[in-house]
Amino acid sequence: MARSVGRLHVIAGCMSSGKTGELIRLLSRHSVTGDTMVIYKHSVDSRDGCKARSRLGTEMEALVVSSPAEIDGSGCRVVAIEEAQFFGGELAPVVQQLLADGKLVYVTGLNQDFRGEPFGVMPTLMALADELTLLTAICQKCHGVATRTQRVIDGKPAPWSSPLILVGGADYYEARCPDCHEVPGRPGPGGA
Numbered sequence: 483m484a485r486s487v488g489r490l491h492v493i494a495g496c497m498s499s500g501k502t503g504e505l506i507r508l509l510s511r512h513s514v515t516g517d518t519m520v521i522y523k524h525s526v527d528s529r530d531g532c533k534a535r536s537r538l539g540t541e542m543e544a545l546v547v548s549s550p551a552e553i554d555g556s557g558c559r560v561v562a563i564e565e566a567q568f569f570g571g572e573l574a575p576v577v578q579q580l581l582a583d584g585k586l587v588y589v590t591g592l593n594q595d596f597r598g599e600p601f602g603v604m605p606t607l608m609a610l611a612d613e614l615t616l617l618t619a620i621c622q623k624c625h626g627v628a629t630r631t632q633r634v635i636d637g638k639p640a641p642w643s644s645p646l647i648l649v650g651g652a653d654y655y656e657a658r659c660p661d662c663h664e665v666p667g668r669p670g671p672g673g674a
């Protein structure tokens with residue numbers, strides 16, 4: 483019998499684009515065939531504790547981990563990784579090992595950071611993907627099609643110079659279209 487290589491399906495998109503809902507929909511298909519599965523989420527994403535929870539109200543159990551080294555697939559055929567942008571570059575070789583081991587791997591994450599730049603390991607994973615789903619949201623300002631994630635601090639657009647990942651801060655995030663996405667202090671072309 484031919485060696486079975488895994489497959490990678492990346493679900494990318496901005497804030498509020500329904501990535502977790504889409505992940506749960508895709509994973510629920512595997513329950514029909516009884517495939518064993520595990521979902522990993524990063525400890526930075528402390529919302530909802532040990533659950534992957536969607537805006538639709540669907541949820542699944544998840545293992546909370548703080549580094550890619552803790553992602554071993556746990557003997558499961560299907561391995562899902564939530565919010566991949568938090569894991570850093572070491573996630574890519576871990577995913578490649580899971581694929582070499584024949585796993586069906588699903589990854590969700592923000593493809594762009596709050597500045598509108600490629601976010602961490604996500605562009606690499608998107609390039610490695612066998613399947614790619616790019617989701618959009620609704621712009622919270624103009625109700626157009628949102629593809630960007632707006633960071634807001636103290637009610638104002640966060641400046642370019644604020645750190646890439648803020649933990650436990652007074653920041654929050656909104657889905658925005660490219661026209662409504664604001665990054666004060668952006669250097670170079672398009673800067674304001």
Ligand SMILES: [Zn+2]
Nearest residue numbers: 621624659662
């Ligand atoms: Zn807009």
